[in-house]
Amino acid sequence: MNQIFQDRREAGRQLALKLPLSEAEKDSTLFLALPRGGVPIAFEISRETGLPFDVLIVSKIGHPLHPEYGIGAVTEGGFHWIDPRAIGLADIPAEELHSLIEQEKKEVARRIQEYRPHRALPDFRDKNIILVDDGIATGVTARVAAQYVRSQGAKSVKLAVPVCAAETARKLQGDLDEVICFHQSENFSAVSLFFHDFRQLGDQEVLDLLCNSRRDEGTLLRHATAHAVPLRETRDLRPLIEKIAGSRIVMLGEASHGTQEFYEWRRLISQELIAEHGFHFIAVEGDWPACAHVHRFIRGETREKSAREALQNFRRWPTWMWANTEMIAAAEWLREHNAGREGTPVGFHGLDVYSLFESIDEVLRQLREIDPAMARRARLRYECFEPFRRDEKAYAKSLVHFPEGCERQVLESLQELLATRLEGLRADRLLDLQQNARIVKNAEDYYRTMIHGDEDSWNVRDRHMMETLDQLLKHYGPGSKAIVWAHNTHIGDHRATEMQQQGLVNIGGLAREKWGEDQVSLVGFSTYEGEVIASPAWDGPVEITPVPPGRPLSYEEIFQDVSRRIAAPDFFLWLKEEPLRKVFRQTRGHRAIGVVYNPAYERHGNYVPSALSDRYDALLFFSKTRALTPLRQEFSRSEIPETWPRGT
Structure with a gap:
């Protein structure tokens, strides 16, 4: 059998497209997920429709000899139902059946405490309830859930699932107003066969999805989609340049030290700021002595005949951070710009x-x-x-x-x-x-x-x-203007992340404190997936490493949805005006890849909880990114690794 869905989340997105919801119905519609498998499905439907979802706890009663075969189910309020047609039901003694029912009632009570410890179910009266699960085989849990919801005064009860047994769907018509099934099969054997990834969900994953639903996702998606500015060519940067050019200091970040698009678009923004708005120097997260060679090269004060030759002075691991092909383009442009102008030439410093x-x-x-x-x-x-x-x-x-x-x-x-x-x-x-x-x-x-x-x-x-940075601004004189290139973890305001609780600071937050938010523009960068130059260990070899899709519930996952909705893989958001300033203050994971990177740790690390609109003034997002091209491999063994987070 061919697998139709990658995982439950994808199934939810596809199922959402089949839901026949009129505008008139939306105000009275509530999605109820049957945990655990129905929660990721309902989460995606909620995101796509902008409607809320909750959970209805239902626990299947399995046959004592074949636990996977459902003979009935228990739901909230002690409501239970036993299928009189269940195979082998007559072989179960009444006392044992009663024990099975009580056992599942306890499981329902446990899950209520786990998923809704201080909150009751919403009122179902006069509501259009759509039950959501990851599939139906025997339909026992769906039937019990429908009976319970209808007993609580629901106006209508429907069931939405990505896959189902065709025969079961027909049998459920008497209990439901409608069965909405993306794929029905006459030869149905197991729900799992229709998914590439059908791993069992844990309670914590369910809780994470529930905590991040509550209309927040829909609100973020709606506003981000409305305000995203597609980036297809250099001139698309003009609205961003106009907003940041008035600052004395513009800090341009990166979500990794090895992504082509981050370096390329950072260079393009800097060229506009220098050529059109008179910025005086670029200061980067690099060593001062090595950067001094580039500084002298772009001013024509060195024997080095090419940008490549000047960049070879970056010898400390990881040299690819600044000795790369994108930096050749930056250094050559700066040299050409300086050669054609009078006055103090533009500088480049570490x-x-x-x-x-x-x-x-x-x-x-x-x-x-x-x-x-x-x-x-x-x-x-x-x-x-x-x-x-x-x-x-x-x-x-x-x-x-x-x-x-x-x-x-x-x-x-x-x-x-x-x-x-x-x-x-x-x-x-x-x-x-x-x-x-x-x-x-x-x-x-x-x-x-x-x-x-x-x-x-x-x-x-x-x-x-x-x-x-302060010394450089004093050196270049009153009214001088600076561009900073560094990782997001350095330029994104530390006060908007967990760094503040850890007693950590960074240059972005310190600059805002010293010069004021109106004089400091912080621009973050992000990606959903692609490739990156990094190393599996400190001082290790350079490798092109895959960057997996953004973690569920992260800002990267939201931005990927925005990208899909506006039909543009890359875009920027200006976060300092309402409504984005308000809605992007919620804390979510935001990708941070260091020079040491192992994609296997994605589920447990590489994300900084961030209140995005407090952390940045603007953010550039790139759906799929390429690895930076280093000028050489390196194996320097002299440095102690930075520790937070993993070499940034």
């Missing part, structure tokens, strides 16, 4: 804190050229790190036994650099020198907090990003 030893090298190299005496003092201080042979992990581990580490030395070097007036040094060279010294100090602090298992290591990193 925000991250990881480059401990590379930044030490830069401080010493530059000081040798401009102040040899200070260079000698700095070298003596930085010799504290020499026993660890440029291995951050070795230094971090040493702090367990020697907690003083190099904390005093790196602070002294930074303080001297900040206090000394270096005559004749260009402002950009002074910024580079001081920033590298600042990185050495903050990187030492980062590894110090990380080795003690302190979550504050995340905060050290993001506060460093924030400090760097």
Whole structure:
């Protein structure tokens, strides 16, 4: 037998298309799912129709010798029915039958407490009730449910199922006003044969669907569908650009570090902001020394003849984050833009804190050229790190036994650099020198907090990003405007996620607090499925990894439905105006893929509970995405992994 449905959720979507609901009927219609299998079906029908659903607890009474064969059923209120035509009924002693009934009554009571602990069933009087299940074989549970609902004053009672035995459907006509069955079979043997995935549902899955129904899904879908702006070509970005261009800081996120569309559309937005609205620099979630090579390349201040050559300076794992083909396009455009304009050229800078030893090298190299005496003092201080042979992990581990580490030395070097007036040094060279010294100090602090298992290591990193952004804005002068590229977990306001409860902050939330929400635009990115460049383990090989469909009840699943409804795979939403601001404040899972990624963990991780309209000003969604193309494979083994969440 050919399987018709992938799973119950798909069956529910297809069944919804067959429901003959007039506008006049909708106000009086209520869907009642028969748990557990009927709940995913009813959930999808509710989403498609915008009508509410609830559960009616029914428990099948199985034959003692063949439990899968139903001889009757029990429903709420102690209502039960035994099929007088059931095979083998006469062989069951009355006492045993009574025991079976009482056993199922207890199961019904348990499920009521599980699914509706503080809520009674809605009033059925004068309602059009549509019972929903994942299929009917003998029809015992459907018959009992129909009898109970009718006894409570329902105006009409119908049954909607994706599959059914044709003979059973005919027999149920006397108990129901209508049987709506997507696929009837004359040679019916089992409901499960019509599904590719027919695994048994647990109580928690039922609860999750119930908690996320209550019209919220329908409301989100309706408003998102009405306000989604399709993205088919660059000019479709104009409405978004107009809304964010007035901000001093625009932060552009990503749901992964290895998705082509995120990098491509982030580049296109940035080009518009720079060319048409005068933004002064891009600051990225990357190492300052490596980004400095790109900065000099786009300004024509380097010997490197191509963007590819400049990007080869990203040697720290994972190099693909910035050494990729999309970055070639970005660097070449920035160089061409700078070559054709007067005034201060656009810059490109790194925000991250990881480059401990590379930044030490830069401080010493530059000081040798401009102040040899200070260079000698700095070298003596930085010799504290020499026993660890440029291995951050070795230094971090040493702090367990020697907690003083190099904390005093790196602070002294930074303080001297900040206090000394270096005559004749260009402002950009002074910024580079001081920033590298600042990185050495903050990187030492980062590894110090990380080795003690302190979550504050995340905060050290993001506060460093924030400090760097502040220094860059001061360097470029009053009225300067910045673009930030970083993962959603860094740019999406931490106060709208579980991060706040964990005591974590990020650059997006900190920037809003410092400069005000009207001066900071946060733009998130998302995808439903596709492929991504990632690694199965820290420092592991680069792999093209499949990204499975968005998790049930996640924002990604909702956006995929929006995509289908507007017939556009990609779109953006402006979340700061009503009604989207209000309806997207509810907390749902929002995809977050790090450089370390295993799709097998999708059901348990890779999603950040988010109040989306508080987390972002806008969100770009891409239905199916491609993997980023790295410039090379890499196997660097020098860095300690970030821990929240898995390398972002």
